[in-house]
Amino acid sequence: MLDDKSQGKNELDPQGAPRGFRKARNRKVAMLLLIAHLLGIISSFHALMSTRTSQGAIAWIVSLNTIPLVSVPSYWVLGRNKFQGYVTLRQQLALKSEDELGKVRQKMQPYVRALNDEHGGARATERLAQLPYFDHNAVELLVDGEATFDSILEGIDEAEDYILVQFYIVRDDELGRKLKQHLIARVKQGVKVWFLYDEIGTRKIEGYVNDLREAGVSVSPFHSTQGGGNRFQLNFRNHRKIVVVDGKAAWVGGHNVGNEYLGKDPKFPNWRDTHMKIVGPSVLQLQLSFVEDWRWAKNEELALAWELIPAEEGNASVLILPTGPADRLETCSLMYQQAIHSARKRIWIASPYFVPDEGVMAALHLAELRGVDVRVIIPEKPDSKMVYYSAYAFVGELIESGVEIYRYEPGFLHEKVFLVDDLLAGVGTANFDNRSFRLNFEVTALVVDKKFVSDVERMFEQDFANSRLMTKEDVGGKPGWFKVLSRASYLAAPVQ
Numbered sequence: 001m002l003d004d005k006s007q008g009k010n011e012l013d014p015q016g017a018p019r020g021f022r023k024a025r026n027r028k029v030a031m032l033l034l035i036a037h038l039l040g041i042i043s044s045f046h047a048l049m050s051t052r053t054s055q056g057a058i059a060w061i062v063s064l065n066t067i068p069l070v071s072v073p074s075y076w077v078l079g080r081n082k083f084q085g086y087v088t089l090r091q092q093l094a095l096k097s098e099d100e101l102g103k104v105r106q107k108m109q110p111y112v113r114a115l116n117d118e119h120g121g122a123r124a125t126e127r128l129a130q131l132p133y134f135d136h137n138a139v140e141l142l143v144d145g146e147a148t149f150d151s152i153l154e155g156i157d158e159a160e161d162y163i164l165v166q167f168y169i170v171r172d173d174e175l176g177r178k179l180k181q182h183l184i185a186r187v188k189q190g191v192k193v194w195f196l197y198d199e200i201g202t203r204k205i206e207g208y209v210n211d212l213r214e215a216g217v218s219v220s221p222f223h224s225t226q227g228g229g230n231r232f233q234l235n236f237r238n239h240r241k242i243v244v245v246d247g248k249a250a251w252v253g254g255h256n257v258g259n260e261y262l263g264k265d266p267k268f269p270n271w272r273d274t275h276m277k278i279v280g281p282s283v284l285q286l287q288l289s290f291v292e293d294w295r296w297a298k299n300e301e302l303a304l305a306w307e308l309i310p311a312e313e314g315n316a317s318v319l320i321l322p323t324g325p326a327d328r329l330e331t332c333s334l335m336y337q338q339a340i341h342s343a344r345k346r347i348w349i350a351s352p353y354f355v356p357d358e359g360v361m362a363a364l365h366l367a368e369l370r371g372v373d374v375r376v377i378i379p380e381k382p383d384s385k386m387v388y389y390s391a392y393a394f395v396g397e398l399i400e401s402g403v404e405i406y407r408y409e410p411g412f413l414h415e416k417v418f419l420v421d422d423l424l425a426g427v428g429t430a431n432f433d434n435r436s437f438r439l440n441f442e443v444t445a446l447v448v449d450k451k452f453v454s455d456v457e458r459m460f461e462q463d464f465a466n467s468r469l470m471t472k473e474d475v476g477g478k479p480g481w482f483k484v485l486s487r488a489s490y491l492a493a494p495v496q
Contacts, residue, residue: 033069040068122319124338125446128331129285129321137280138314139447141427141455145262148255148275149175155245155277156182162192162304164244164290168201168237168429169256172208174264176257180208184215193217194302196294198238200224201256220297222441236325238293239429239440241275242286247305250283251275252320252445253427254415263411268383270411274350274459276427276445278318280311285320289443292322316449323430324441332430333437335444337363339420346373348419348460351432352412354378355390355490360432361398368402377463379414380407386489387433392482393490396475406467413463416444417456424448425456 044061063071112132126132142148156163156179163186170176183193195212197205199221212219222238243251253275255261263271278286284306291302323332340347340363347367354376356364368374376398382388395405418426428444430436447453478486 036068037065040064040071043068043071122448125319125321125335128323128329128334128338129319131285131319133317133319133446133448134281134285134308135315135317136310137278137282137316137318137449138311139279139316139318139449139452140277141452141459142251142253142275142277143459144273145175145255145271148251148253148273149179149262151275151277152243152251153179153182155243155249155251156186159186159191159245161246162194163246164194164196164242164287164294164304166196166238166240166242166290166293167257168198168239168241169258170197170202170205170208171256171258172205173259175259175262176205176208179257180212183212183217187216194290194294195219196222196238196290196297198222198224200237201239218298220294222293223297235439237435237440239436240289240293240322240443241429242290242443244283244287244290247283247287247307248309249277249279250286251277252286252429252443254429261414268381268412272408272411272413272415272463274415274417274427276447278445280314280316280318281308282318282320282445284308285318286443286445289320289322293441314449316447316452318448319446320443321428321446322441322443323436325439326441330438332442332444333357333359335426335430336360336418336432336437339418339424339426340364340367340374342424343367343372343374343420344370345421346375346419347421348373348375348377349432350377350413350415350417350460350463352379352382352414352416353384353387353431353433353435355387355433356394357434357437361394364398364403365401374402375404375406375460375464377406377408377413377460377467379412380409380468381412383412389482389486389489392475392478392486395470396472399470399472399475405470406464407470408463408467410466417460419453419456419460422450422453422457425453427456 041064044064048057048061112134122133140151142151163183165179165183170179183195187193193212193216195217197219202221209219224236224238241251241253241255254273255275259265260268260271261273263269265271287304287306291304294300294302321331321335323335337359340360347364364374378391399405416428416430416432420426425447426444427447428442430440430442430444436442
């Protein structure tokens, strides 16, 4: 027979569990909550000192102290906007390569183009890039996937020494396999190939990667979670799309590698995108961007050609501006703000993800007040619900100021292009949102060339013709629940 003490220990609670077990479980839960709140307080101090905006800091601090079980892991996975380690690596690379870079800089001098600030604020962008505009470049605008990949594959087939390939997304589909076949064919001819992709944007391509490696291609993911400070971070992406052949020709723009970029996705059958080809000294600026990324991914120094070879035809001035979360300043946002502030006649922008921050919004309003023709093209049917709802939180304010917002109707618009007056065009990988401004590694080609700017102008005019102009009624006529959802989606941007 059990005594009263033993009987009490085995007494069942209303849920059928022993009371002693339930007390132990409650103590564990209490301890877990205590630890979560302590971690929430510690994380709050980190958020206070490192979060970019006051709104973001307040949002994190409140959530970290009210729902720490959810917010603490979310903060350490999604909360930072500075990429640890890459800056140090960049400095080490510069020190190790000081002599070689000094020789390259000497060779660059005859190709440096001195531009005044009418050209999209040239001085500011050169300081952001820490490189000058180079002239003696031939540039070609590539509209949509067929023209882009025909040009890239033709360039790959002409490679004699090496090929650098970097994409955010690579799919093992018809286009992806076609690229793989062309690369393997060049490797068999003795051409060296380096292939870099983002492991978060690109998934389920193990067989594809193995085929490349077995053929002799050097392949690596970017490793955005590499390093102690980044181990739990899933918020950073390498969004760059670069192809370089022999240090003589290069391609950059909005296209990734997948059938959808050729308009073969039933969901988005008319994919609208833009790339460009560069031949000339500025190719080495794109090559330098790839070298830095490869060094981060593999800790390897590449033996490449660094001879600046002027294009036989064309004298475009080009500056390559890599941007990312390892930069001291918010380089991508500043680039866009500088372009908008420098506009005197017009600023035309095309972006699939248009969620401007406060600085960019102010620059757009000021441009309109100066009498600048401000136009923005965004998709009619975006591929992100949050981006779709976010737009309605601020486009009404822009429309009231006189900014023209166009919705591209035939298909999904994915290009990242802007045009400043009759002087400057930008083509690259950077969207007009918080992710590209602060979390992604991006790259943009800034081009000063009358013919190229004219080609971009004609492309924009065709896109305007295929778009509808938004009105105040488009925004004001939405129901209350829609407006609340739009504002909530927009306010979520500073938290990241």
